Amino acid sequence: MFLLSSYNVITFSFIFFFVSSFSLSPPAHFLIQFYESLPKKSQHLLPWKLSNSTSSSSSHCQWFGVSCYTNKSFQFQVKALNFSGLILSGVLNNSITYLCLHKGLVSLDLSGNNFSGGIPEQLGNNCGQLKTLLLNDNNLNGTIPIKLFQSNKRLAKLDLGYNSLSGDIPAEVSFCIKLEYIGFHNNYFTGQVPSGVFSLPNLKFCYLNTNNLTGSLPDFPQSCEISDLWIHENSFSGSLPNTLSRCYNLTAFVASHNKFGGVIPLEMFSDLFQLEILYLDSNSLEGEIPESLWGLRSLKELVLSENKLNGTISESIANCSQLNTLVLSANNLSGWIPHSIGELEHLKSLLLFDNMINGSLPSELGNCSSLTELRLQRNFIGGVIPKEIFKLEKLEVLYMFNNKLEGVIPQNIGTMSSLVELALYNNSLSGEIPSEISHLKKLEFLSLAHNRLTGEVPLELGKYSSPGLVKLDLTGNLLTGLIPFEICNGNNLSVLTLGHNRFNGSFPRQIAACSSLKRVILSNNLLQGTIPADMNHNSGISFLEVQDNLLEGTIPSVFGDWRNLTMLDLSRNKLSGSLPSELGKLQNLQILRLSSNRLKGSIPTELTYCRSIIKLDLSKNNLSGKIPLEIITSLTKLQSLLLEQNRLTGPIPDTFSSLHSLNELQLGNNMLQGSIPCSLTELHHFSTILNLSYNGLSGQIPKCVGNLDKLQILDISSNNFSGELPTELSNMISLIFVNISFNHLTGKIPSAWMKLAASYPGSFIGNQELCLLGTEVKNCEQAKVSMKRSQIIPGVVIGVVISVTLLCTVIYALVVRVLTQKHNLDESLLPECQPKSEFLPKDLNFEEIVLATEGWNEKYVIGRGKHGTVYKIQSKNSGKHWAVKKVNLSDRNFIIEMRTLSMVRHRNVVRMTGYCIKDGYENAYSTRVTEKCDVYSYGVILLELVYRKMAVDPSFEEGLDIVSWTRKSLEESSDCLCLFDEEISHWDENEQQKALSLLDLALECTEKLPSMRPSMREVVGFLIKMNDRNE
Template identity: 25%
Template sequence: MSAAKTCRKNLHFLYLLSLICLLTATNSDELQILLNIKTEFQKSKINVFDSWDPNNSVCNFTGITCNADGSIKEIDLSKNRLVGAPPFDSICQLQSLEKLSLGSNFLHGRVTEDLKNCVRLQYLDLGNNFFSGSIPDLSSIGRLQFLYMNKSGFSGTFPWNSLENMTSLVALSVGDNPFDPTPFPTEVVKLKQLNWLYLSNCSIEGQIPAGIGNLTELINLELALNHLSGKIPPEIAKLRKLWQFELYDNDLTGKLPVGFGNLTSLEMFDASRNYLEGDLSELRFLTQLVSLQLLKNEFSGQVPAEFGDFERLVNLSLYKNKLTGPLPQTLGLWTDFNFIDVSENFLTGPIPPNMCKNGKMTELLMLQNKFTGEIPASYANCTTLTRFRVSNNSLSGVVPSGIWGLPNINIIDIALNDLEGPISSDIKNAKALGQLNAANNRLSGELPPEVSKALALVAIDLSYNQFSGEIPTTIGELKQLGRLHLQYNMLSGTIPNSIGSCDSLSDVNMAHNSLSGPIPLSLGSLPILNSLNLSENQLFGRIPVSLSSLRLNLLDLSNNRLTGTIPESLSIKAYNGSFAGNNGLCSQNVKYFRRCSSNCRVSRELRTLIICFTVGSFALVVSLGCFFYSRKREKNHDRSLKEDSWDVKPFHLLSFTEDEILDSIKQENLIGKGGSGNVYKVVLANGEKLAVKHIWNIDSGSQRKTRSSTPMQPKHAGKSPEFDAEVQTLASIRHVNVVKLYCSITSEDSSLLVYEYLENGSLWDRLHTCMEMALDWEARYEIAVGAAKGLEYLHHGCERPVIHRDVKSSNILLDEFLKPRIADFGLAKIVQATLSKDSVHIIAGTLGYIAPEYGYTYKVNVKSDVYSFGVVLMELVTGRRPIEPEYGENKDIVKWVCSKVNGRESVLGIVDSNISETYKEEAIKVLKIAILCTTRLPALRPSMRSVVQMLEDAGPSKLVGISVGRDGRKKEGLGGEGEV
């Protein structure tokens, strides 16, 4: 071998050796970088890093992909529950890194400027995390093709200028971040390679630029939940490859542009909740549509007949437009049709019969139109249906029998039609049925006893029909029933005593029937009954004293044949007119009734006992007998309380003993009766005043005979769940606007809760029953702010959010300075970590304050409290009760207020006359906040934290105009419907 060849061979060997040494050094550096990254994520309790061992090759690490030379090309740790702040300073030292995917984790902190050093990146995913602060300038990463930063908590201004260097960008997703408001970024329409653009919910405003037509490669365009205005540009018609187009929740106006029908690849189109108008003719060419959502716009004209030929259409929502004419009768014939909502239009003709032909339909919503004809028999076999709502139309004929017994149905709503026939016994199969509304029809026959097998029923409204016969005694099996409306029928017989087993009832209306017999004593045992109307019947006998323990906002027993004494606790202004038309009644306190002949106010049972022993005796003997018997009962009761062994659990430093409290639980100190117990005023020796709630345990088997006869024992009260809920909630709460619980005192038989005493009663009393002590606006405003702060603390200031579930003016107590306290936590729920977000499945609340979603999902969350607080704000501004006859049938204060906000004068007209002219403008500001709080969609209601801020901004020195559009957003102007 020549010397030259030997030299060249040695040089080649040395080159390879140096290259191997260089690669070894590089791999060693990258190993150390990955180990540093692992250290940063040590808090992540996952096993993804188990393979990240110094003894392994980095190319074998989980989530790592290498180039052929062994350098790191990709890091993919998405969806791995990572916790911490990504060390971008280390990550971007990987010189060959082309893909970094950290999406869908629990990453937090700020994205540092070090990210710009990842200059070779082509794919960057930081989406679905919990970062804060702004996104740094990304101009140096010019090779990016995929950029995902959506829903990650970023704020400030997005660096749109960075996009000018990213000419190869294919996917851009930065939506669902609270960026600063900005016009539509012109840099975006220059990215001609884009096929995926997600800019929803990131504070973009103004018009969609004509340049959007440059993005001809787009298959997905999402611009929803912004503040876009103006018309949809006609250039949109150039996007022939578009598969999904989302524009919902903006302020767009005008018609669908000419040429929109050219988007023949479009499968998903949602432009809901805008102000679009004109007809739908441009859509008749979109034969590939799978889902069309145009709800809450101003579209008019007819639904194109071509929709009936669309072979892929599965979901159709045209709710709340101005559409006329018939629906295509072949609609849904060709597909696995799933969902239709065309409610609140002016549609006519029959219901298309074939939408459930393939047995996949879940929701049929066609209420408030002008549909005619019969309900197609085919839907009686549609076992997949969960919601069937065709109310407020002109439908006729007999309801198909199988409709009543659909096994998955949640809601049957056929009210306000001309339908006939009975409720069939098939209803026993409706195991999921929660709401049955068949009011205002011509339905007849007897109520089937099988209705008791529909155990999920929460609401029954069969009013204004022709039902006859007796109310089934099996009704007591409906343990979740909250509302029972049977008024204006031809029902006869007695009200079954079993109704007292329906523990969740809050609203009962049986007025205008032919019911007879006595009022059941068991009605008084319903723990949350709030409204009771038995008027215009033939009921006789005495008014049960047990009704005195109820917390009723509405009581109407008028125009019956009742006799005897009106119980003293019901003889209050709130029930004026409740007993009219019962000539046999007498009262010591109610005007227009004859005075009762005896001043001995004892129970019906006790009076019977006395009469048995005193027939033929003198009145003096009767009086003495009453006196001594009452004293004996009190003595026995006091002795029985003291005989018990009591357990005291203090939650604050106490200045009293248990004996001081026990000595004060007597009849003369009784100041109120509620659904879960009696309340007593206790004055300590030092002059301090306390309020004590006394709760008897329903599950106690050892109640003494003497105790069972005491008038202080509410039959329906109990330790669980009200006692446990109230103690668990209040024991840990420390807030100036939440009532203070000093301690609990419990025994085997009963329990006592000791609170601070509030001098001025409840807000309900001051607004609705003590008109001589009317509140001025300054006091009302301070009460609103204070109560809001109390709820804000419950929702945001506790370890886990506390849902009150019964926010109302009677549960807002006032101290001597009229400072408010949130009270009565008997229905409260502490949100558990295992629940989905913050919702709870409950049967609770008070008529007039219950959020509308309860009727659809039977769930409440913190936004349900916000709705109830909005009702309280309306009470403060208008001085009216949540439910009043003036509002009309099936209306409450929310609907009434929103019907009055169509002009300045009408708004001023609903402000309480007790509020002086000086403050009416301020009152209107608070009314607008109330409308925001009572927006129909929970997601659009503000948080209580936001409510507090808005109320403070609406104070005397900060009058900021807030007006609400139909989408529930703040707008300029006087106000709007507020989604009610």
């Protein structure tokens, strides 16, 4: 036996490998080195069958991805390497060195891999013969090395797209004068495009799209050879260069999603006769579409949507005879759709939605026989729908909703054999739904909602559709009869909304049998009879609304097996019996509304298993018994609990501390007893309504109620509460309404409630010993006496209008009378009168006036005029009396009167000293109402929604409203979310982003300068786009 020691084996192996490697040709040796530089997992991905015994000088030419020269001078030298799409990894800088050792290498394709790191400088130093370099679709980062362009003079095609490269595009790219193809797309490049890029004499294809490039585009040279220029999804600005017309060979120009502005240059398209694709959408282009554009006879795709273009669509559009895609949506285009559009026989997609197009639909549209998509929604198109449109047999999508269409739906609709989606909702269509609509075999989406359609729905609707209807919306019509039985044919129906019609018959069993259904709305109809107790178990439906019908009988326990229900609304019917305990199986249920029925019995404790519920509404029934403690302790996500107008008894459970999300509690009109539990006041999010009215609650109002500093509405009226109101109630700074009437309360009202008492005096009556003036009871009576006496003292005219002093008039009359009798009367004996130029006290604002008049109480009226009522008030600080006239600023006659009287100079008339305006920043300096006023108001509403605060909230600093508070808060903190209502912090990231977008919109709407605010149409467009992006 021949044995080798381990030392000898290792030595032998090393010598064998050394000899074998040394015997390989240089090109093969370089390739082996590249192979070995790759990570082990990548070596397995490269399908090379290497053999150490290979000694042929040409064997490497048969390896995968390797191409060699065939001519004798470069025989067996590597010419091109193509390793694309192999998912190779590793740092490119480590591997590229060996590839550049091939001196004859002219093409290197490493695209579609996972190489990382930066672009190696060796590509410029050692690969100087390269004509094609493809590094796209990798994970490369960093900047482009300048040497790449300084040495590679022969480079004709360079593709670096779909990486993570950054920095500026080097100006040295212009050194590579043979470049025909540049691919820098889908990276993070910044800065401006070097002027020399477009001047490259051989450049034909240039892809700079999807980066962060800025600035304006450089001018194009006289000898421009570019045929494809893609620069979309950047931040280019300025005007479009008219020198683009020098690129005579241009076939595609895509500049979407940038910041280009101004008008489209008239001469821009004068010589672009080869242009086939033009995308300028999502910019800020203005003005009319230039007539020269309609002369591009080779144009196939034109997209100008989401700009600010106006004017009309020219009849010259017929010149673009090759057009197959026309998208002009989301602009300000007006006028009629041109009749000549019917000459575009190749047109497949016509999108004109979100404009101001009016007039009627041209029947010539029916000649566009290639149309597959027609979207005209959200315009002002009127008249009847031409029957010619329904001859378009290739049409798949027809959207004409939100227009002013009228008349009937043509009966030949059944000939549209390819129609998949039909949306005609929000028009004024009338008549019956033609039975021919049932013959649309490919129909999946049908919405005819909010029209004036009458009659019965074709009973065969959905029967012949394959794969079947997916969404059916007939809401808001005058439809009668039965709900069709075939609507779920194919079991693909997902959304069924038939609310606000006059459908009759019983609860449709076919709904329960349709397992594909997710959302069902049958509300506001005339459905009657009982809900079948033996319905199918539907595990698909998550949203069921059947409120406002005539349903009777009990609620079937089978609903407990509809396990995906998140919303169940059976309110405002005639349902009776007890609540089925099986509802407790609905662990996904979030909203349960059973109000306004005839339900009786106790509230089942099994509802505590509905752990996801956020709103429980059992109000306006005949429920009895106690409020289950388990509901209060277990339903920790509950936000609204509505149990009012029942027959509930016992005390209010003192276990609310676990309901951290509760913000509405309605327990009024029951037979509850006891006191207000302090556990309610531990809820820091309790912000909407606490209604305990019309019960038998008694005792003193607990001091802890004052802890509800976010509560907006408090109603404890018609109970048996007694004692004084705690001073801690002044801490309830968010209250906008309070009702404590008809109790046995005594003492004075908290000072912070005086404004509420002045605004809603009826909310405090029925408490005989309660002081409505904020003082002790004895002082209340004294105040009433002094108020009567003070009515004989004339006041001074103030307010928004001319003020007339009665006191000075009386004094003047007395003086004149005395002077008539005695001309030498000493003036020092005259009583002192208020100066005619008295300044308005700083403390006298609108709210103070309302308080001083106890909510414009009639007892303070001292006069009535043509333009308003005059009240007498007393300044809280100075004690002086003033006459205030409450007027309507919109009265034009009063404006004239005020202008005239403000110039009057008479010894009996005191000058106007000031005015007070309730809120209304927008109209503080002008009484002219414009659209921009509405926009401002809408912005205020948006702010109220996202912050859940009032326009003038008690939590704001003195002198701030919600607009000024928002801007001040944003200056002090960059975290917008922390300012929002706390509930928004629990939303998912997508919903939070929507809230931030609404905040941006609100700030634009509330700009001080009306010219800086968007139009209401732009606001609507923004909301629609925001919704579309998140669907």
